[in-house]
Amino acid sequence: MVEDLSKYHRPIGRLLDCRSRAEDWDGYRLSEEQLEFFQENGYLKGIRILSDEQVEVLRGELEQLMNPEHPGRPLFHEYHSNESADPERVLFHALGAWRVLPGFHDLLWNPAFLLPASQLLGGPVRFWHDQLFCKPARHGGVVAWHQDYSYWTRTTPLAHLTCWIGLDDSTRENGCLHYVPGSHKWPDLPKPVLAGGLEESRSSLPEELQEKFRPVPVEMKKGEGSFHHARTMHGSGANDTPRPRRATVINAFRDGVTSNSNEPLLEGVPAIPRGQKMGGQFFPLLFR
Secondary structure (H helix, E strand, O other), X not given: OOOOHHHOOOXXXXXXXXXXXXXXXXXXXXXXXXXHHHHHXXXXXXXXXXXXXXXXXXXXXXXXXXXXXXOOHHHOOEEEOOOOOOOOOEOEEEEOHHHOOHHHHHHHHOHHHHHHHXXXXXXXXXXXXXXXXXXOOOOEOOEEEEOHHXXXXXXXXXXXXXXXXXXXXXXXXXXXXXXXXXXXXXXOOOOOOOOOOOOHHHHOOOXXXXXXXXXXXXXXXXXXXXXXXXXXXXXXXXXXXXXXXXXXXEEEEEOOOEEOOOOOOOOOOOOOOOOOEOOOOOOOEEEO
């Protein structure tokens, strides 16, 4: 098995530029208008996270990791070559790439992610877990409408944030994200089967929320990312185009969130007793 990179709580490779001066970091700061849009709608799109060169590095690593025989596979918390129940619709989905290869490891310390995340969370940024999503060409699967926090109630309070980063251009045709503006103000909803049918979870909503369910497509260029609140409803459709639609996701929370379970919070991670602050090797503090 390969070395577990989770023991390194700093960049170790060459994916990132070394930027330590305040004036360098200020270029990543969100504007007041962007912050207000997020507060009103529960998401923010079109934030440049990666250069074209960085995208190519991560694409190369993703190709390695999609091989189920990769020696780092035991380090993943979850690994699904196809999480869809439909063999004609494929959704590759895995958690834990930061533990396996240096590009995905160092991505967590990207200032283009960290500074906006700290503004949106209102405090220090601590890592929760990463995700890889790949919808292959012509038969890529869907992601059902859901709130991220419905899968994360084993941590509390809700002070979580998701950053979705495209490794390809994402369009309506290849299954881009759709957000439901304002849904971050809705109550917690039951969690659906993530790679089940796109519309099943929508049809189970209370009538008053059905009327407010007006999703908008979020088309972005490769290397761009979106941030969304942990209660924001989102989902994505199938990919029937001749090219894959690949993405990586960083999930984070404001430092101080505690465990809400005496069971392991992720597969292969030691349990953190209920009520104890999240931290340690697998949940590093990324940004103060």
